[in-house]
Amino acid sequence: MYTIEYLENFTRSVFEKMGCNREDAITATRLFIAAELRGLPSHGMIRIKDYFQLWEATRINVRPNITVVHETPSTAVVDGDGAIGMIAATKSMELAIEKARKAGTGWVSTRNSNHFGIAGYYSMMALEHDMIGICMTIANPLVAPTWSVSRMLGTNPIAVAVPAGKHPPFVADFSTTPIARGKLAVAGKKGEKVPLGYVQDADGLPSDDPDIIQRGGSMVTLGGTYEHGSHKGYCLSAIVDIFSAVFSGANFGPFCPPSVAYLPVMEEQVGLGTGHFFGAMRIDGFQPPEVFKSQMDRWIETFRAAKPAKGHERVLIPGDPEREKEKEIRKNGVAIIDPIQKDLKEIADFFAIEFEMGR
Amino acid sequence: MYTIEYLENFTRSVFEKMGCNREDAITATRLFIAAELRGLPSHGMIRIKDYFQLWEATRINVRPNITVVHETPSTAVVDGDGAIGMIAATKSMELAIEKARKAGTGWVSTRNSNHFGIAGYYSMMALEHDMIGICMTIANPLVAPTWSVSRMLGTNPIAVAVPAGKHPPFVADFSTTPIARGKLAVAGKKGEKVPLGYVQDADGLPSDDPDIIQRGGSMVTLGGTYEHGSHKGYCLSAIVDIFSAVFSGANFGPFCPPSVAYLPVMEEQVGLGTGHFFGAMRIDGFQPPEVFKSQMDRWIETFRAAKPAKGHERVLIPGDPEREKEKEIRKNGVAIIDPIQKDLKEIADFFAIEFEMGR
Numbered sequence: 104m105y106t107i108e109y110l111e112n113f114t115r116s117v118f119e120k121m122g123c124n125r126e127d128a129i130t131a132t133r134l135f136i137a138a139e140l141r142g143l144p145s146h147g148m149i150r151i152k153d154y155f156q157l158w159e160a161t162r163i164n165v166r167p168n169i170t171v172v173h174e175t176p177s178t179a180v181v182d183g184d185g186a187i188g189m190i191a192a193t194k195s196m197e198l199a200i201e202k203a204r205k206a207g208t209g210w211v212s213t214r215n216s217n218h219f220g221i222a223g224y225y226s227m228m229a230l231e232h233d234m235i236g237i238c239m240t241i242a243n244p245l246v247a248p249t250w251s252v253s254r255m256l257g258t259n260p261i262a263v264a265v266p267a268g269k270h271p272p273f274v275a276d277f278s279t280t281p282i283a284r285g286k287l288a289v290a291g292k293k294g295e296k297v298p299l300g301y302v303q304d305a306d307g308l309p310s311d312d313p314d315i316i317q318r319g320g321s322m323v324t325l326g327g328t329y330e331h332g333s334h335k336g337y338c339l340s341a342i343v344d345i346f347s348a349v350f351s352g353a354n355f356g357p358f359c360p361p362s363v364a365y366l367p368v369m370e371e372q373v374g375l376g377t378g379h380f381f382g383a384m385r386i387d388g389f390q391p392p393e394v395f396k397s398q399m400d401r402w403i404e405t406f407r408a409a410k411p412a413k414g415h416e417r418v419l420i421p422g423d424p425e426r427e428k429e430k431e432i433r434k435n436g437v438a439i440i441d442p443i444q445k446d447l448k449e450i451a452d453f454f455a456i457e458f459e460m461g462r
Numbered sequence: 463m464y465t466i467e468y469l470e471n472f473t474r475s476v477f478e479k480m481g482c483n484r485e486d487a488i489t490a491t492r493l494f495i496a497a498e499l500r501g502l503p504s505h506g507m508i509r510i511k512d513y514f515q516l517w518e519a520t521r522i523n524v525r526p527n528i529t530v531v532h533e534t535p536s537t538a539v540v541d542g543d544g545a546i547g548m549i550a551a552t553k554s555m556e557l558a559i560e561k562a563r564k565a566g567t568g569w570v571s572t573r574n575s576n577h578f579g580i581a582g583y584y585s586m587m588a589l590e591h592d593m594i595g596i597c598m599t600i601a602n603p604l605v606a607p608t609w610s611v612s613r614m615l616g617t618n619p620i621a622v623a624v625p626a627g628k629h630p631p632f633v634a635d636f637s638t639t640p641i642a643r644g645k646l647a648v649a650g651k652k653g654e655k656v657p658l659g660y661v662q663d664a665d666g667l668p669s670d671d672p673d674i675i676q677r678g679g680s681m682v683t684l685g686g687t688y689e690h691g692s693h694k695g696y697c698l699s700a701i702v703d704i705f706s707a708v709f710s711g712a713n714f715g716p717f718c719p720p721s722v723a724y725l726p727v728m729e730e731q732v733g734l735g736t737g738h739f740f741g742a743m744r745i746d747g748f749q750p751p752e753v754f755k756s757q758m759d760r761w762i763e764t765f766r767a768a769k770p771a772k773g774h775e776r777v778l779i780p781g782d783p784e785r786e787k788e789k790e791i792r793k794n795g796v797a798i799i800d801p802i803q804k805d806l807k808e809i810a811d812f813f814a815i816e817f818e819m820g821r
Contacts, residue, residue, distance in 0.1 A: 252772075298689055307770075326686075
């Protein structure tokens with residue numbers, strides 16, 4: 104087991120060795136650690152290799168000049184200058200919060216960025232300012248719109264964090280597909296089938312093969328089939344795409360640049376890099392803070408008191424599973440599977456820093 | 463077949479007879495007509511009886527004093543004073559647009575309102591101002607959170623309208639459940655079964671009985687089952703509930719007042735009336751308008767060019783089906799089924815106005 108501190112020190116060192124200044128290295132590190140803590144290892148230490156390889160391929164800019172290219176009192180477009188996604192995203196969310204402080208709300212669309220980790224992290228940045236936080240991002244195009252077989256959209260997550268009073272905050276963070284990409288990859292590696300309703304083959308027929316994407320297949324949108332509302336998942340995913348990439352002038356939809364160096368950058372570009380969208384709303388833009396928080400407490404208590412279905416013990420509030428996971432991991436440490444340890448060791452050796460395997 | 467003009471005149475007369483001033487009667491009428499035009503008759507003429515009965519029961523206020531009770535440059539809370547939902551909602555969306563004009567974006571949460579018709583209409587009000595429009599609302603609690611059997615949420619729709627250039631706008635308008643309530647009701651009346659994944663019984667087990675809701679069952683959230691992402695639909699529905707009812711101080715979740723007079727108002731109230739949420743964002747808050755619109759055109763062309771799945775001819779852009787329906791209905795008129803004609807005739811007789819059956 105690795106302690107949080109150990110992984111923090113290691114990750115920060117990697118990004119400093121890549122050429123990031125200390126502040127940016129700390130910022131990037133926070134996202135890898137947050138993913139591990141919240142029980143989302145698919146966005147944690149496993150991704151350091153992806154960033155290392157993008158850096159080797161000179162496809163990320165470790166000394167970016169991140170600029171605001173357009174703004175109004177409550178909106179802005181940020182150009183990330185090809186930065187590590189976490190750096191561009193953190194600065195963008197800080198700007199959304201800054202704008203909300205003055206105008207009540209702040210909305211920032213960001214282009215020329217890269218994969219930024221977990222969307223929930225940025226939405227939660229708003230909480231300590233007594234604000235609601237919102238975050239969306241586009242991602243590698245693997246998802247087909249309803250009635251299509253073309254891979255046009257990413258798993259395009261949406262995150263919304265709302266402060267409460269005596270209860271922990273409401274934090275929803277979900278992809279707009281039935282499952283996240285990482286779970287398909289795990290099933291594929293284990294040689295397992297997946298339930299129908301996650302992926303389709305090259306003709307658009309349902310498939311239980313998690314690797315079908317490598318043979319012309321695609322993921323489907325939340326809802327799964329038209330009969331069960333996949334067109335609503337398509338709408339959601341399209342909204343994330345437009346807010347993140349059309350608002351900002353990034354590469355929308357099928358043009359979203361890959362977040363891994365082993366896939367080439369597309370020749371045709373319709374904008375600059377990857378796009379994200381951030382929002383912050385002051386709770387006192389709507390209610391006195393104490394009224395807002397006590398009403399959120401009541402909301403949480405009401406939904407926690409819902410009657411569980413047969414075979415279930417409780418009804419969850421969005422954010423519960425991740426918070427419980429964080430408590431457990433802070434206590435027990437982070438387990439890292441051997442192949443990832445090996446990857447991290449190779450990166451450590453490359454940079455002549457320490458990474459101890461088998462902890 | 464009824465012409466649009468005929469139904470407009472009739473509907474306006476009904477609301478004027480109820481005591482609305484001419485302007486409010488025209489506003490309410492627009493929503494009933496818009497629902498018919500967009501092929502959503504479940505929110506069209508069929509609902510006039512509901513409003514008539516709410517008026518008879520003195521559960522709506524036809525002379526409301528709609529007020530802004532809290533605001534910042536980009537946010538506000540509106541109190542609808544028990545108004546007809548369409549009146550409170552139209553004024554709220556106008557305020558969101560007004561705020562966006564000055565601050566770049568405008569966000570309004572509304573309480574003390576009633577059922578407001580189709581969410582898409584309000585989102586589309588932003589389009590002529592070169593703004594993106596957003597609208598959400600809570601609704602009759604019929605939907606259970608994941609792993610629960612309690613009816614805690616409505617079908618809670620989300621609508622987002624985005625202007626394009628030479629192409630018609632992108633208009634997404636969808637409930638956060640696999641299907642809308644109206645379709646269940648239709649299947650029930652026909653004595654038909656529904657596919658598994660729409661409703662569950664009182665124990666939380668899947669059911670194909672559209673009338674199960676009347677025997678302790680409930681609708682499920684978009685995704686259908688946990689395995690297929692119903693917790694994501696639950697997150698979405700909860701976000702709509704919080705933005706519409708907690709932000710504004712309306713009755714959230716299971717406390718949402720019924721939109722029909724034959725269901726009693728709950729004794730326990732946690733706020734005032736029904737809640738909605740409205741947003742408007744200037745497109746030039748992000749990009750010069752001509753750049754924004756030409757990029758949206760390119761987005762639309764890209765998605766229209768997606769390869770259709772086997773057995774399908776084309777891939778739709780959100781808004782296509784409703785726009786095509788509107789074209790057809792403007793040409794051919796509105797068909798109203800006999801029982802609804804009878805209801806409208808009774809209301810006409812009550813008010814001593816004209817309604818000709820069998821047109």
